Amino acid sequence: MCGIIGYTGHRPAVPLLLEGLHRLEYRGYDSAGVAFVQQDKISIVKSAGKLSALEAKLADHPTLLATSGIGHTRWATHGLPVEKNAHPHLSEDGSIAIIHNGIIENFLEIKEELLAAGHTFLSDTDTEVLAHLIGHEIQNSTSILEAFSHALKKASGAYAVVMIAKEDPNTLYAARMSAPLLMGVGTGENFVASDIPAFLPYTREVIFLDDAEIAVVKTDSWKIYSLEGLAPVQKSISHIPWDMQAAAKDGYKHFMLKEIMEQPRVITDCLSGRVINDSHEMRVQLHELDGLPIPRRLHIVACGTSYNAGLWGRQLLENVGGIPTDLDIASEFRYRSPILLPDDAVMVISQSGETADTLAALRLAKEKGCPVIGLCNVVGSSIARESDVVLYTQAGPEISVASTKAMCSQMTLITLMALYFAQRRGRKNDPLLHALCLLPNQLSEILPSLKKTAERLAIAFSGARNFFYLGRGQCHALALEGALKLKELSYIHAEGYAFGEMKHGPIALIDHDFPTFALALNNELFSKVRSNIQEVLARQGRIIALVQAEDGVLPDLNVEEMWVLPPSHPATAGFLALPALQLFSYAMADYLGKDVDQPRNLAKSVTVE
Numbered sequence: 051m052c053g054i055i056g057y058t059g060h061r062p063a064v065p066l067l068l069e070g071l072h073r074l075e076y077r078g079y080d081s082a083g084v085a086f087v088q089q090d091k092i093s094i095v096k097s098a099g100k101l102s103a104l105e106a107k108l109a110d111h112p113t114l115l116a117t118s119g120i121g122h123t124r125w126a127t128h129g130l131p132v133e134k135n136a137h138p139h140l141s142e143d144g145s146i147a148i149i150h151n152g153i154i155e156n157f158l159e160i161k162e163e164l165l166a167a168g169h170t171f172l173s174d175t176d177t178e179v180l181a182h183l184i185g186h187e188i189q190n191s192t193s194i195l196e197a198f199s200h201a202l203k204k205a206s207g208a209y210a211v212v213m214i215a216k217e218d219p220n221t222l223y224a225a226r227m228s229a230p231l232l233m234g235v236g237t238g239e240n241f242v243a244s245d246i247p248a249f250l251p252y253t254r255e256v257i258f259l260d261d262a263e264i265a266v267v268k269t270d271s272w273k274i275y276s277l278e279g280l281a282p283v284q285k286s287i288s289h290i291p292w293d294m295q296a297a298a299k300d301g302y303k304h305f306m307l308k309e310i311m312e313q314p315r316v317i318t319d320c321l322s323g324r325v326i327n328d329s330h331e332m333r334v335q336l337h338e339l340d341g342l343p344i345p346r347r348l349h350i351v352a353c354g355t356s357y358n359a360g361l362w363g364r365q366l367l368e369n370v371g372g373i374p375t376d377l378d379i380a381s382e383f384r385y386r387s388p389i390l391l392p393d394d395a396v397m398v399i400s401q402s403g404e405t406a407d408t409l410a411a412l413r414l415a416k417e418k419g420c421p422v423i424g425l426c427n428v429v430g431s432s433i434a435r436e437s438d439v440v441l442y443t444q445a446g447p448e449i450s451v452a453s454t455k456a457m458c459s460q461m462t463l464i465t466l467m468a469l470y471f472a473q474r475r476g477r478k479n480d481p482l483l484h485a486l487c488l489l490p491n492q493l494s495e496i497l498p499s500l501k502k503t504a505e506r507l508a509i510a511f512s513g514a515r516n517f518f519y520l521g522r523g524q525c526h527a528l529a530l531e532g533a534l535k536l537k538e539l540s541y542i543h544a545e546g547y548a549f550g551e552m553k554h555g556p557i558a559l560i561d562h563d564f565p566t567f568a569l570a571l572n573n574e575l576f577s578k579v580r581s582n583i584q585e586v587l588a589r590q591g592r593i594i595a596l597v598q599a600e601d602g603v604l605p606d607l608n609v610e611e612m613w614v615l616p617p618s619h620p621a622t623a624g625f626l627a628l629p630a631l632q633l634f635s636y637a638m639a640d641y642l643g644k645d646v647d648q649p650r651n652l653a654k655s656v657t658v659e
């Protein structure tokens with residue numbers, strides 16, 4: 051979604067804003083712009099397309115005198131991704147400029163009132179309406195701050211807004227309502243941004259704004275007020291443990307590849323402090339959950355890859371943890387009046403911790419009195435802060451739009467949870483816990499060869515316009531994830547399906563030009579999967595089968611490509627299959643020349659519903 055950065059300090063603002071916007075590119079965007087005050091006038095430069103187009107335009111503008119400003123990358127919601135709709139937007143009189151992430155739901159009503167008062171609009175956006183409303187309020191208020199809060203109180207919907215004013219050029223006004231916004235606190239300089247990487251080279255001291263708060267940020271001071279009543283709010287500063295190195299490509303061609311290859315470390319970090327080896331007895335320690343009664347039923351709610359991680363984990367939570375588990379897509383859950391009983395718990399899973407639908411589901415569960423467990427990667431994110439109990443996945447910053455290591459860390463944490471609940475019921479599962487601890491080494495060994503095989507197969511299958519990903523049980527979740535990765539990165543149509551459902555309709559699609567990626571791992575469903583594979587072969591379907599050797603012996607499948615993984619515990623085989631799926635999609639997208647880290651139309655964190 052939209053990327054936001056605001057700066058006030060002692061450095062030339064525009065180069066710093068551009069640098070910050072580059073670090074927010076991973077969020078996904080289709081136009082960009084900056085605003086700064088120079089010679090008593092707000093200058094705005096914006097452009098459709100990538101930041102390079104904005105930079106080319108800025109080359110013709112003198113900007114060095116400006117030491118404050120705001121910058122934005124836009125992911126279109128209202129109005130086409132063209133220059134006139136790019137942010138920042140000015141008020142009617144040009145006295146203020148704003149950038150915005152979110153949607154002002156009542157913008158049409160406000161626009162009508164402003165049109166009647168003689169305003170003219172240059173764009174199709176809800177943001178410009180808000181800018182005009184603030185400008186209008188300034189005329190009837192005693193201060194810019196008061197006008198800012200009056201206008202925001204009239205706007206309904208979600209927003210993270212940052213404003214500069216001609217009259218007060220070194221002050222940033224920022225406000226948040228259901229969209230991420232934070233401040234970076236520096237020395238003689240301060241920042242406002244939608245995400246930490248925007249200012250990470252300059253400061254790791256962060257203040258997370260909450261909903262209905264306004265920040266007034268100056269070069270060497272800041273104050274935070276409640277939107278309602280403008281009462282001062284005390285906030286604490288958090289120190290961010292990761293540095294630019296963690297958010298850099300580290301020699302890899304793409305962030306996605308780096309993040310796939312990091313997975314052994316991700317599992318180690320996720321297990322760290324959570325698997326205890328006491329006098330030769332291993333156990334799981336999840337202190338965060340100790341105060342929570344074992345739920346009668348767990349409702350998992352998430353979107354995209356996080357949903358697939360939940361689907362993969364359901365079987366473990368039920369079979370190992372003994373907890374009946376339901377699963378919902380967050381955008382469905384929030385609107386279907388789910389029945390939550392007194393002893394239930396909701397578990398929301400989110401890498402970013404800012405996904406609007408997942409956050410709304412969390413709030414709905416809390417309204418219904420249900421405790422919420424949050425599985426989150428981003429520390430201090432909205433979901434992390436609003437969950438009753440938060441378990442951090444500790445994967446480190448995930449920059450590529452395609453989620454990879456986050457899923458691996460979510461699967462690790464769900465496996466730990468299943469083992470933890472089993473332990474609380476007095477049922478231990480040492481073989482699974484041992485297998486989990488072996489994974490980092492096992493993965494490190496196989497990743498280089500998985501990458502090679504993925505590259506070869508991607509070339510061999512690069513002509514396909516469609517793909518099936520099929521699996522049963524936990525492999526059904528992996529099939530969904532494999533298909534999601536292929537379509538989001540390569541724009542090849544891919545369907546993830548439960549293998550057993552094929553004969554109820556989808557098998558009609560199979561022919562030589564519609565290949566199948568079959569997940570045929572060693573588990574209790576292997577013989578069923580083998581029969582399903584025969585059904586596809588009988589219809590001339592080409593198959594890549596992901597298999598495991600048993601005592602050195604390969605399964606007898608007469609498929610075009612057998613991609614062999616090492617043996618493992620059946621419940622950890624998914625951790626070996628996941629990077630194979632990820633690397634295949636990565637290699638395909640790279641071979642086809644697609645924008646791997648920023649696929650078209652997508653945003654890293656989806657902060658609008």
Ligand code: M6R
Pocket residue numbers: 353354355356399400401402403404405408451452453454534538652654655656
């Ligand atoms: O940040 P979240 O985990 O809540 O994000 C959920 C989805 O938007 C995300 O997993 C999305 O599907 C990814 N682009 C998939 O690679």
